[in-house]
Amino acid sequence: MTATKHVQKSIDFIESNLTNPILLSDIAKQAGYSEFHYSRIFKELINMSPMTYLRRRRISEAVFMKFAGYTLYDCAEKYDFSSASTLARALKNEFKCNYREFCDAVGAIDLQHRIELKTNNIDWRYNKMNKNIWNNPSNNLSYGHSYPTALYSALKAQGYDMDITDVIGFSGFAFFINAEKELCPSSMSVFDFDKHLGFAVNNCGLEAERIMRFWHQQDEKEMIRKYAVKQIKTALLENKIPICWDAVIPEWCIVVEYDEDNDKFLCQYGNMKNELSPEMLGQREIEILDVTIINSLKADNIDIRFTNALQFAVDIAQGKYNIDKNYKQGIESFNAWANVLDKIAEGELPNNDMHSQIYHLNMAYTSRYHAAIFIERYAKGNKDLLKISTIYEEIAFMLNQMIFIYNLARAKDRRIKNTELKEMVKVVLGIMEKESSATSMLISYLNNH
Numbered sequence: 001m002t003a004t005k006h007v008q009k010s011i012d013f014i015e016s017n018l019t020n021p022i023l024l025s026d027i028a029k030q031a032g033y034s035e036f037h038y039s040r041i042f043k044e045l046i047n048m049s050p051m052t053y054l055r056r057r058r059i060s061e062a063v064f065m066k067f068a069g070y071t072l073y074d075c076a077e078k079y080d081f082s083s084a085s086t087l088a089r090a091l092k093n094e095f096k097c098n099y100r101e102f103c104d105a106v107g108a109i110d111l112q113h114r115i116e117l118k119t120n121n122i123d124w125r126y127n128k129m130n131k132n133i134w135n136n137p138s139n140n141l142s143y144g145h146s147y148p149t150a151l152y153s154a155l156k157a158q159g160y161d162m163d164i165t166d167v168i169g170f171s172g173f174a175f176f177i178n179a180e181k182e183l184c185p186s187s188m189s190v191f192d193f194d195k196h197l198g199f200a201v202n203n204c205g206l207e208a209e210r211i212m213r214f215w216h217q218q219d220e221k222e223m224i225r226k227y228a229v230k231q232i233k234t235a236l237l238e239n240k241i242p243i244c245w246d247a248v249i250p251e252w253c254i255v256v257e258y259d260e261d262n263d264k265f266l267c268q269y270g271n272m273k274n275e276l277s278p279e280m281l282g283q284r285e286i287e288i289l290d291v292t293i294i295n296s297l298k299a300d301n302i303d304i305r306f307t308n309a310l311q312f313a314v315d316i317a318q319g320k321y322n323i324d325k326n327y328k329q330g331i332e333s334f335n336a337w338a339n340v341l342d343k344i345a346e347g348e349l350p351n352n353d354m355h356s357q358i359y360h361l362n363m364a365y366t367s368r369y370h371a372a373i374f375i376e377r378y379a380k381g382n383k384d385l386l387k388i389s390t391i392y393e394e395i396a397f398m399l400n401q402m403i404f405i406y407n408l409a410r411a412k413d414r415r416i417k418n419t420e421l422k423e424m425v426k427v428v429l430g431i432m433e434k435e436s437s438a439t440s441m442l443i444s445y446l447n448n449h
Helices: 003-016 024-031 036-045 050-067 073-076 084-093 099-104 145-157 164-171 191-203 218-237 302-317 331-348 356-375 383-411 420-446
Strands: 177-179 206-213 253-259 263-268 272-276 290-299 327-329
Touching: 003 024, 003 036, 003 164, 003 331, 024 036, 024 050, 050 073, 050 084, 050 099, 050 253, 050 383, 073 084, 084 099, 084 327, 145 191, 145 253, 145 263, 145 290, 164 191, 164 302, 164 356, 177 331, 177 383, 191 206, 191 290, 191 302, 206 218, 218 253, 218 290, 302 356, 302 420, 327 331, 331 420, 356 383
Parallel strands: none
Antiparallel strands: 177 327, 206 290, 253 263, 263 272
């Protein structure tokens, strides 16, 4: 059994004893390690101590229980807090908010969900970085799509000072709109590798090498893989952090080290760490090879890059990047989204895939949250741009309200009600109107500048 499986066994023990008094020695015993050795391994894998994880999980479950209508006293008693005030202080200390602030900001403040470590396929590698470059201290939002997340993390690791909102804004991910006919988890992720990733890197003002191969390019497969492996190793020697597709979940990650003894690349996405054999590069679950190696920042005019990002927003809204007949892109995607929700409410589609719908909502919310900040940041007092920023802020708020409904349902361990789904249809169509208005205003601004 690998160390990861031992730790996962201890996490399962923690989860089954959230309402019982347990000690570190009890938890370490489940993993078969001494307390010291167990604590070290746990922290390297999870980026927090076992007891911190236990405390954060208890606080989180107590808050979700409060959502379900119980008193704060009942929640505190069930999850081993001495009093309601002790639970309230723990929430404030651990998550920097009180209960009311959490309710008002659902979607922007993440509580601690159960951690499930990947314990099969490729063994995980303990790789302790100097700092957790995935965390953005300015807010608790998910960054949404993993490519700009990886891009931001690589920039930070290489010492470049670029804000996450700048990366999401300039790269164009702040403006992506996609919907799949059944809202599958990739509904906000699908894009044209060839077109969009080149734009994303260039418009962020980066000099970078991109190495790519699609699944149909079988004749060039081995040649491109060997070249990519060589370039990744060279980049790491030069203290550059390559961005790589399909090495962790599969999604975008950063390659942080090469283990020469075992011939493995050590990859990281957030708190998740994995090994990738060079022979498996671009040959795993989705056979695409794509590597980005950032060489430097360019001195291009930032106003031009901002204008390019706004033009990209218009192109996306008008559906100029469609790559799959099963997907709708642009403003029309909101009609597709509303149609799916309506079919679920009418019983024409199953009402059992809350994960996909929450994923879609969070991706959309994150993009519009950053779009609002990004446009306001570079508006330079322009009233038209500030109006557009306000519209995106309103859209983010509407999406946040929908996230609240889903989180409330999840806290009560129930499905979304049909009446709630019908209300969401109205909200989504309302968002579509606002997106149309924002796009029209962007077109007018670009025509005048």
